[in-house]
Amino acid sequence: MKYRVFLSLGSNIEDRERHLLDALNCIFAISDVSLEKISNIYETEPVGYTEQGRFLNMAAQIATSRKAEELLEELLGIEKLLKRERIIRWGPRTIDIDILAYGDLKFDTPRLTVPHPRMFERAFVLIPLMEICDKKELYGVNIREALDKCSDRDGVRLYKKITIFDLHGAC
Template sequence: MNKVYLSIGTNIGDREQNLKLALQQLEGKTDVSVKAISSIYETAPVGYVDQPAFLNIALLIETSHSALEMLQICQFVENELGRVREIRWGPRIIDLDILLYNNDNIEVENLIVPHPRMFERAFVLVPLLEIADGYESPQLEMAKFSLESMNLVAEGITKWKTINSADEFL
């Protein structure tokens, strides 16, 4: 089975419900099993800052799907939940990103893994490292190193709600 780490974010509407709906959609897919979910973190917007704060989580998924199939699944979930792409880094009802796929380095037209900006973003690294405890990879070691150099207060990230399992969250 493939280990896939995802980042999910939302800042439009009922943000917590958006995260739950995305999780339900993923769990409803064949050969997608959510093994871990992070706490929910509230984060300041990055890039385009004139928008509401985001809620972010990370998931560990085990799947038999390829990385490109997982990308299609993530995009399907975004579309099902009404994602509209108008402003780069702008407000969104839901955003699913593949952070890591096993220990693979992938660079194709539609997908780059590890996610190209994950090492610069505390809102990705904090939830990711919360659920990656005990799983070693070069990418996670780099993530730990990157996070150590960040000021989380300055990055605008705070724990919003502790989550212990996907079942508890839903």
């Protein structure tokens, strides 16, 4: 069975755009994963730990028959490849790749919670997600209504328009 999976990507260290594009190219290279849609890139204010630079954020839609834990391992491997360090919670990072939704599945394990527990509270996640999600609702939550309740809406600005055709690197 193929699952439609939504991912959120963010970077705020060094060449932020390059990290996002490298991560997408690496996701594209995972066996049994097809990259179906990507959002534009948005520049956003940091949330949580605010003593850091602005982020570039985007969303991606993939299709896979892999189990969620297997996909998570691949994504963590990409973060490691791109030199992600986990020093400060919500702190600076070369790349962050979060699984937002996995088909209609819900689960909560020590390593992975789906749907992502804070996705409906963050405009920097919802604005890119709305670009690529054909559904008005995910997990029974209206995406537009959730976005309207987000206090960080004004801190999300279009940084660059991008399409899958702009990807041409290798992982």
